[in-house]
Amino acid sequence: MSAPLAERLRPSSLNELAGQQHLTGKGSILRTAIEHGKVPSMILWGPPGTGKTTIANIIANTLKVPFYTLSAISSGVKEVREVIDMAKKQVGVILFIDEIHRFNKGQQDALLAAVEKGTITLIGATTENPSFEVNSALLSRCQVYVLRSLDENDLIALLKHAIKEDKILHKKNIELKETAALINISGGDARKLLNLLELVTETLGENAIITDDKVMEIAQQRIAIYDKKGEQHYDIISAFIKSIRGSDPNAAVYWLARMIEGGEDVKFIARRMVILASEDIGNANPNALLLANATFDAVNKIGYPESRIILSQCATYLAASAKSNAAYMAIGEALAAVSKHGDLPVPLAIRNAPTRLMKNMDYGKNYEYSHNYENNFSRQEYLPEELSGTTFYDPGKNAREEELRKHLKSLWKDKYGY
Structure with a gap:
Protein backbone atom coordinates (compact mmCIF):
# COMPACT_ATOMS: atom_id res chain seq x y z
CA MET A 1 0.00 0.00 0.00
CA SER A 2 1.38 3.39 -0.99
CA ALA A 3 2.13 6.05 1.63
CA PRO A 4 -0.18 9.11 1.69
CA LEU A 5 0.63 11.86 -0.81
CA ALA A 6 1.82 14.27 1.89
CA GLU A 7 4.35 11.69 3.07
CA ARG A 8 5.48 10.78 -0.45
CA LEU A 9 6.22 14.43 -1.16
CA ARG A 10 7.85 15.27 2.18
CA PRO A 11 10.86 17.51 1.33
CA SER A 12 14.34 16.16 2.01
CA SER A 13 16.15 19.51 1.76
CA LEU A 14 15.46 23.13 2.67
CA ASN A 15 15.33 24.05 -1.04
CA GLU A 16 12.28 21.80 -1.46
CA LEU A 17 10.40 23.21 1.55
CA ALA A 18 7.32 25.29 0.77
CA GLY A 19 7.18 28.67 2.51
CA GLN A 20 9.07 29.61 5.69
CA GLN A 21 11.64 31.64 3.76
CA HIS A 22 12.12 33.85 6.82
CA LEU A 23 13.61 30.79 8.55
CA THR A 24 15.03 28.65 5.79
CA GLY A 25 15.77 31.01 2.88
CA LYS A 26 19.32 31.92 1.92
CA GLY A 27 21.03 33.87 4.68
CA SER A 28 18.27 33.12 7.21
CA ILE A 29 19.22 32.34 10.79
CA LEU A 30 18.07 28.70 10.83
CA ARG A 31 19.53 27.86 7.42
CA THR A 32 22.86 29.39 8.42
CA ALA A 33 22.92 27.34 11.63
CA ILE A 34 22.22 24.14 9.68
CA GLU A 35 24.89 24.93 7.07
CA HIS A 36 27.44 25.48 9.83
CA GLY A 37 26.42 22.29 11.58
CA LYS A 38 25.66 24.12 14.83
CA VAL A 39 21.96 23.72 15.43
CA PRO A 40 20.68 24.78 18.85
CA SER A 41 17.91 23.13 20.78
CA MET A 42 14.72 24.71 19.49
CA ILE A 43 10.96 24.93 19.62
CA LEU A 44 9.20 25.10 16.26
CA TRP A 45 5.90 26.91 16.82
CA GLY A 46 3.28 27.18 14.11
CA PRO A 47 -0.07 25.98 12.75
CA PRO A 48 -0.53 22.38 11.55
CA GLY A 49 1.00 21.45 8.20
CA THR A 50 3.57 24.25 8.02
CA GLY A 51 6.66 22.04 8.05
CA LYS A 52 7.68 21.52 11.69
CA THR A 53 8.29 17.77 11.40
CA THR A 54 9.80 18.22 7.95
CA ILE A 55 12.33 20.78 9.19
CA ALA A 56 13.36 18.44 12.01
CA ASN A 57 13.92 15.61 9.52
CA ILE A 58 15.86 17.87 7.15
CA ILE A 59 18.15 18.96 9.99
CA ALA A 60 18.88 15.36 10.96
CA ASN A 61 19.44 14.28 7.35
CA THR A 62 21.67 17.25 6.59
CA LEU A 63 23.82 16.84 9.70
CA LYS A 64 23.90 13.02 9.39
CA VAL A 65 23.30 12.51 13.11
CA PRO A 66 21.25 10.00 15.13
CA PHE A 67 17.60 11.06 15.13
CA TYR A 68 14.93 9.93 17.57
CA THR A 69 11.24 10.84 17.47
CA LEU A 70 8.72 10.83 20.29
CA SER A 71 5.11 11.94 20.37
CA ALA A 72 4.02 13.73 23.52
CA ILE A 73 0.62 12.06 23.15
CA SER A 74 1.93 8.52 23.52
CA SER A 75 5.29 8.97 25.29
CA GLY A 76 6.28 9.80 28.85
CA VAL A 77 9.27 10.16 31.17
CA LYS A 78 10.25 6.51 30.65
CA GLU A 79 10.61 6.93 26.88
CA VAL A 80 12.46 10.23 27.29
CA ARG A 81 14.99 8.68 29.66
CA GLU A 82 15.51 5.72 27.34
CA VAL A 83 16.45 8.08 24.49
CA ILE A 84 18.75 10.07 26.78
CA ASP A 85 20.50 6.87 27.89
CA MET A 86 21.09 5.92 24.25
CA ALA A 87 22.26 9.46 23.45
CA LYS A 88 24.99 9.23 26.09
CA LYS A 89 26.63 6.54 23.95
CA GLN A 90 26.37 8.54 20.70
CA VAL A 91 27.41 11.94 19.36
CA GLY A 92 25.15 14.76 18.15
CA VAL A 93 21.82 13.08 18.92
CA ILE A 94 18.67 14.97 17.92
CA LEU A 95 15.46 14.23 19.80
CA PHE A 96 12.30 15.43 18.05
CA ILE A 97 9.19 15.66 20.24
CA ASP A 98 5.94 16.30 18.41
CA GLU A 99 3.25 18.24 20.30
CA ILE A 100 5.67 19.02 23.12
CA HIS A 101 3.03 21.28 24.68
CA ARG A 102 1.24 18.10 25.79
CA PHE A 103 4.16 17.10 28.03
CA ASN A 104 3.50 17.91 31.69
CA LYS A 105 6.04 19.59 33.97
CA GLY A 106 7.62 16.33 35.10
CA GLN A 107 8.06 15.12 31.54
CA GLN A 108 9.58 18.42 30.45
CA ASP A 109 11.87 18.48 33.49
CA ALA A 110 13.24 15.09 32.45
CA LEU A 111 14.71 16.80 29.36
CA LEU A 112 16.41 19.70 31.16
CA ALA A 113 19.76 18.22 32.17
CA ALA A 114 20.28 16.46 28.83
CA VAL A 115 19.58 19.65 26.89
CA GLU A 116 21.77 21.74 29.20
CA LYS A 117 24.72 19.34 28.97
CA GLY A 118 24.33 18.91 25.22
CA THR A 119 23.62 15.20 25.51
CA ILE A 120 20.75 15.80 23.09
CA THR A 121 19.70 18.58 20.77
CA LEU A 122 16.00 18.98 21.39
CA ILE A 123 13.60 19.94 18.62
CA GLY A 124 10.08 20.40 19.93
CA ALA A 125 7.06 21.04 17.71
CA THR A 126 3.96 22.81 18.97
CA THR A 127 0.85 24.52 17.66
CA GLU A 128 0.44 26.35 20.99
CA ASN A 129 2.25 29.38 22.33
CA PRO A 130 5.36 27.93 24.03
CA SER A 131 5.39 30.80 26.54
CA PHE A 132 2.29 29.20 28.06
CA GLU A 133 2.94 25.52 27.41
CA VAL A 134 6.70 24.96 27.84
CA ASN A 135 8.41 25.28 31.22
CA SER A 136 10.40 28.50 31.48
CA ALA A 137 13.56 26.57 32.45
CA LEU A 138 13.37 24.41 29.32
CA LEU A 139 12.24 27.32 27.14
CA SER A 140 15.25 29.39 28.20
CA ARG A 141 17.53 26.68 26.82
CA CYS A 142 15.84 26.66 23.41
CA GLN A 143 15.52 29.00 20.46
CA VAL A 144 11.92 29.57 19.42
CA TYR A 145 11.26 29.69 15.68
CA VAL A 146 7.82 30.76 14.49
CA LEU A 147 6.42 29.11 11.35
CA ARG A 148 3.75 30.85 9.30
CA SER A 149 0.73 29.46 7.46
CA LEU A 150 1.49 28.96 3.78
CA ASP A 151 0.15 31.70 1.52
CA ILE A 223 -13.98 15.13 5.69
CA ALA A 224 -14.67 14.64 9.40
CA ILE A 225 -16.79 17.17 11.28
CA TYR A 226 -14.01 17.92 13.77
CA ASP A 227 -10.54 16.50 13.99
CA LYS A 228 -9.16 16.92 17.48
CA LYS A 229 -5.66 16.47 16.09
CA GLY A 230 -5.95 19.75 14.26
CA GLU A 231 -7.56 19.43 10.83
CA GLN A 232 -10.45 21.79 11.63
CA HIS A 233 -8.97 23.08 14.84
CA TYR A 234 -8.65 26.66 13.62
CA ASP A 235 -11.95 26.77 11.72
CA ILE A 236 -13.98 25.80 14.78
CA ILE A 237 -12.19 28.08 17.23
CA SER A 238 -12.63 30.91 14.72
CA ALA A 239 -16.38 30.29 14.58
CA PHE A 240 -16.49 30.16 18.38
CA ILE A 241 -14.62 33.45 18.86
CA LYS A 242 -16.60 35.25 16.15
CA SER A 243 -19.88 34.08 17.68
CA ILE A 244 -18.89 35.52 21.07
CA ARG A 245 -17.68 38.73 19.42
CA GLY A 246 -20.99 38.89 17.58
CA SER A 247 -22.95 38.63 20.87
CA ASP A 248 -24.60 35.31 19.98
CA PRO A 249 -24.42 33.03 23.05
CA ASN A 250 -26.40 30.31 21.24
CA ALA A 251 -23.88 29.99 18.42
CA ALA A 252 -21.01 30.31 20.90
CA VAL A 253 -22.20 27.40 23.03
CA TYR A 254 -22.84 25.30 19.90
CA TRP A 255 -19.26 25.72 18.67
CA LEU A 256 -18.06 25.09 22.21
CA ALA A 257 -19.98 21.81 22.16
CA ARG A 258 -18.31 20.90 18.86
CA MET A 259 -14.90 21.40 20.43
CA ILE A 260 -15.86 19.48 23.57
CA GLU A 261 -17.15 16.58 21.44
CA GLY A 262 -13.90 16.63 19.50
CA GLY A 263 -11.80 16.44 22.66
CA GLU A 264 -10.23 19.90 22.27
CA ASP A 265 -7.75 20.98 24.96
CA VAL A 266 -9.66 22.88 27.66
CA LYS A 267 -6.70 25.20 28.24
CA PHE A 268 -6.72 26.20 24.58
CA ILE A 269 -10.43 27.12 24.71
CA ALA A 270 -10.10 28.98 28.02
CA ARG A 271 -6.98 30.88 26.93
CA ARG A 272 -8.74 32.12 23.80
CA MET A 273 -11.58 33.44 25.95
CA VAL A 274 -9.11 35.31 28.17
CA ILE A 275 -7.73 37.04 25.08
CA LEU A 276 -11.21 37.81 23.76
CA ALA A 277 -12.34 39.26 27.10
CA SER A 278 -9.73 41.97 26.70
CA GLU A 279 -9.68 42.34 22.92
CA ASP A 280 -13.43 42.43 22.25
CA ILE A 281 -14.97 43.47 25.59
CA GLY A 282 -12.29 45.34 27.46
CA ASN A 283 -13.42 48.31 29.51
CA ALA A 284 -17.02 47.92 28.37
CA ASN A 285 -17.18 45.25 31.09
CA PRO A 286 -13.95 44.72 33.06
CA ASN A 287 -15.56 41.78 34.89
CA ALA A 288 -15.32 39.79 31.65
CA LEU A 289 -11.55 39.51 31.97
CA LEU A 290 -11.86 38.52 35.63
CA LEU A 291 -14.33 35.74 34.79
CA ALA A 292 -12.30 34.54 31.81
CA ASN A 293 -9.13 34.39 33.90
CA ALA A 294 -10.98 32.54 36.67
CA THR A 295 -12.29 30.13 34.03
CA PHE A 296 -8.76 29.44 32.81
CA ASP A 297 -7.64 28.63 36.37
CA ALA A 298 -10.73 26.53 37.09
CA VAL A 299 -10.66 24.31 34.02
CA ASN A 300 -6.98 23.57 34.64
CA LYS A 301 -7.97 22.20 38.04
CA ILE A 302 -11.15 20.43 36.99
CA GLY A 303 -10.63 18.98 33.49
CA TYR A 304 -13.25 17.19 31.38
CA PRO A 305 -16.12 16.48 31.65
CA GLU A 306 -17.09 18.90 34.46
CA SER A 307 -15.11 21.79 32.95
CA ARG A 308 -17.68 21.96 30.15
CA ILE A 309 -20.03 23.72 32.61
CA ILE A 310 -17.44 26.35 33.51
CA LEU A 311 -16.56 26.90 29.86
CA SER A 312 -20.23 27.28 28.98
CA GLN A 313 -20.79 29.82 31.76
CA CYS A 314 -17.87 31.93 30.58
CA ALA A 315 -18.70 31.67 26.87
CA THR A 316 -22.33 32.68 27.32
CA TYR A 317 -21.41 35.54 29.66
CA LEU A 318 -18.81 36.91 27.25
CA ALA A 319 -21.22 36.62 24.33
CA ALA A 320 -23.99 38.43 26.24
CA SER A 321 -21.65 41.18 27.46
CA ALA A 322 -21.34 44.69 26.03
CA LYS A 323 -18.50 44.87 23.50
CA SER A 324 -15.59 47.23 22.93
CA ASN A 325 -12.32 46.83 21.06
CA ALA A 326 -11.08 50.26 22.18
CA ALA A 327 -8.18 48.90 24.26
CA TYR A 328 -7.16 46.60 21.39
CA MET A 329 -7.26 49.49 18.93
CA ALA A 330 -5.35 51.74 21.33
CA ILE A 331 -2.31 49.49 21.55
CA GLY A 332 -2.41 49.00 17.77
CA GLU A 333 -2.34 52.76 17.22
CA ALA A 334 0.41 53.20 19.80
CA LEU A 335 2.56 50.48 18.22
CA ALA A 336 2.08 52.11 14.81
CA ALA A 337 3.27 55.41 16.29
CA VAL A 338 6.33 53.73 17.76
CA SER A 339 7.11 52.15 14.39
CA LYS A 340 6.65 55.46 12.58
CA HIS A 341 8.48 57.79 14.98
CA GLY A 342 11.07 55.47 16.50
CA ASP A 343 12.57 56.00 19.95
CA LEU A 344 11.27 59.44 20.87
CA PRO A 345 12.81 60.89 24.04
CA VAL A 346 10.94 60.70 27.33
CA PRO A 347 9.97 64.20 28.57
CA LEU A 348 12.52 65.30 31.19
CA ALA A 349 9.86 65.93 33.83
CA ILE A 350 8.77 62.28 33.93
CA ARG A 351 12.18 60.66 33.66
CA ASN A 352 13.55 58.66 36.57
CA ALA A 353 16.33 60.41 38.48
CA PRO A 354 17.99 57.91 40.84
CA THR A 355 21.45 59.57 40.74
CA ARG A 356 22.79 63.06 41.39
CA LEU A 357 24.11 63.26 37.82
CA MET A 358 20.66 62.64 36.42
CA LYS A 359 19.15 65.26 38.71
CA ASN A 360 21.79 67.73 37.55
CA MET A 361 20.68 66.96 33.98
CA ASP A 362 17.12 67.98 34.97
CA TYR A 363 15.74 64.45 35.01
CA GLY A 364 12.45 64.63 36.90
CA LYS A 365 12.59 68.43 37.19
CA ASN A 366 9.17 70.11 37.50
CA TYR A 367 7.35 66.78 37.76
CA GLU A 368 4.00 67.30 39.44
CA TYR A 369 2.94 64.43 41.72
CA SER A 370 -0.72 63.95 40.80
CA HIS A 371 -1.91 63.12 44.31
CA ASN A 372 -0.77 66.52 45.56
CA TYR A 373 -3.35 68.23 43.37
CA GLU A 374 -7.10 68.61 43.35
CA ASN A 375 -8.91 65.49 42.16
CA ASN A 376 -5.53 63.71 42.14
CA PHE A 377 -4.78 65.25 38.78
CA SER A 378 -2.22 67.67 37.37
CA ARG A 379 -2.39 68.65 33.71
CA GLN A 380 1.13 68.05 32.45
CA GLU A 381 2.71 66.45 29.39
CA TYR A 382 3.31 62.70 29.45
CA LEU A 383 3.85 62.07 25.73
CA PRO A 384 6.92 62.96 23.67
CA GLU A 385 6.64 66.43 22.18
CA GLU A 386 6.11 65.08 18.66
CA LEU A 387 3.05 63.12 19.79
CA SER A 388 1.52 65.70 22.11
CA GLY A 389 -2.27 65.59 21.94
CA THR A 390 -2.41 62.29 20.07
CA THR A 391 -5.44 60.22 21.06
CA PHE A 392 -4.67 56.49 21.12
CA TYR A 393 -7.46 55.34 23.43
CA ASP A 394 -10.92 56.26 22.16
CA PRO A 395 -13.50 54.86 24.64
CA GLY A 396 -16.17 52.69 23.06
CA LYS A 397 -19.83 53.54 22.69
CA ASN A 398 -21.12 51.74 25.76
CA ALA A 399 -22.28 52.75 29.23
CA ARG A 400 -19.08 52.06 31.14
CA GLU A 401 -16.71 53.62 28.63
CA GLU A 402 -18.96 56.62 28.15
CA GLU A 403 -18.37 57.26 31.85
CA LEU A 404 -14.63 56.99 31.23
CA ARG A 405 -14.91 59.36 28.25
CA LYS A 406 -16.79 61.91 30.34
CA HIS A 407 -14.19 61.72 33.11
CA LEU A 408 -11.23 62.03 30.72
CA LYS A 409 -12.87 64.96 28.95
CA SER A 410 -13.33 66.77 32.26
CA LEU A 411 -9.62 66.34 32.99
CA TRP A 412 -8.05 67.04 29.63
CA LYS A 413 -10.60 69.52 28.21
CA ASP A 414 -9.64 70.00 24.57
CA LYS A 415 -6.20 68.33 24.66
CA TYR A 416 -7.42 64.94 23.46
CA GLY A 417 -10.35 64.07 21.24
CA TYR A 418 -12.81 63.17 23.98
Missing part, protein backbone atom coordinates in the same frame (compact mmCIF):
# COMPACT_ATOMS: atom_id res chain seq x y z
CA GLU A 152 -1.88 31.18 -1.65
CA ASN A 153 1.15 31.21 -3.95
CA ASP A 154 2.92 28.58 -1.83
CA LEU A 155 -0.15 26.34 -1.87
CA ILE A 156 -0.76 26.62 -5.61
CA ALA A 157 2.90 25.84 -6.28
CA LEU A 158 2.61 22.81 -4.01
CA LEU A 159 -0.46 21.55 -5.89
CA LYS A 160 1.28 21.88 -9.26
CA HIS A 161 4.41 20.21 -7.90
CA ALA A 162 2.37 17.27 -6.59
CA ILE A 163 0.51 16.74 -9.87
CA LYS A 164 3.75 16.89 -11.88
CA GLU A 165 6.23 15.10 -9.62
CA ASP A 166 4.36 12.53 -7.54
CA LYS A 167 4.95 8.99 -8.74
CA ILE A 168 1.22 8.20 -8.76
CA LEU A 169 -0.44 11.50 -9.68
CA HIS A 170 1.82 12.25 -12.64
CA LYS A 171 0.53 9.10 -14.37
CA LYS A 172 -3.03 10.46 -14.28
CA ASN A 173 -4.58 13.03 -16.60
CA ILE A 174 -5.26 15.75 -14.02
CA GLU A 175 -6.43 19.24 -14.96
CA LEU A 176 -6.24 21.74 -12.11
CA LYS A 177 -8.97 24.03 -13.36
CA GLU A 178 -9.79 25.83 -10.07
CA THR A 179 -7.90 26.00 -6.78
CA ALA A 180 -9.96 28.23 -4.44
CA ALA A 181 -11.80 25.40 -2.67
CA LEU A 182 -8.66 23.35 -2.15
CA ILE A 183 -6.86 26.36 -0.69
CA ASN A 184 -9.74 27.56 1.47
CA ILE A 185 -10.39 24.16 3.00
CA SER A 186 -6.70 23.55 3.67
CA GLY A 187 -6.34 26.83 5.57
CA GLY A 188 -2.61 27.11 4.92
CA ASP A 189 -1.96 23.51 6.01
CA ALA A 190 0.23 21.78 3.41
CA ARG A 191 -0.49 18.28 4.71
CA LYS A 192 -4.23 18.88 4.66
CA LEU A 193 -3.99 20.34 1.13
CA LEU A 194 -2.13 17.33 -0.24
CA ASN A 195 -4.40 14.83 1.51
CA LEU A 196 -7.44 16.61 0.06
CA LEU A 197 -5.89 16.66 -3.41
CA GLU A 198 -5.28 12.92 -3.17
CA LEU A 199 -8.84 12.32 -2.00
CA VAL A 200 -10.26 14.36 -4.89
CA THR A 201 -8.12 12.68 -7.54
CA GLU A 202 -8.95 9.22 -6.22
CA THR A 203 -12.66 10.05 -6.31
CA LEU A 204 -12.60 11.59 -9.81
CA GLY A 205 -10.53 8.80 -11.37
CA GLU A 206 -7.93 8.83 -14.15
CA ASN A 207 -9.23 11.87 -16.04
CA ALA A 208 -9.73 14.34 -13.20
CA ILE A 209 -10.88 17.88 -13.92
CA ILE A 210 -10.60 19.62 -10.56
CA THR A 211 -13.13 22.40 -9.99
CA ASP A 212 -14.24 24.18 -6.81
CA ASP A 213 -17.70 22.60 -6.96
CA LYS A 214 -16.29 19.08 -7.23
CA VAL A 215 -13.83 19.68 -4.40
CA MET A 216 -16.58 21.00 -2.11
CA GLU A 217 -18.87 18.09 -2.92
CA ILE A 218 -16.19 15.50 -2.20
CA ALA A 219 -14.92 17.28 0.90
CA GLN A 220 -18.38 17.54 2.45
CA GLN A 221 -18.91 13.83 1.94
CA ARG A 222 -15.59 12.65 3.29
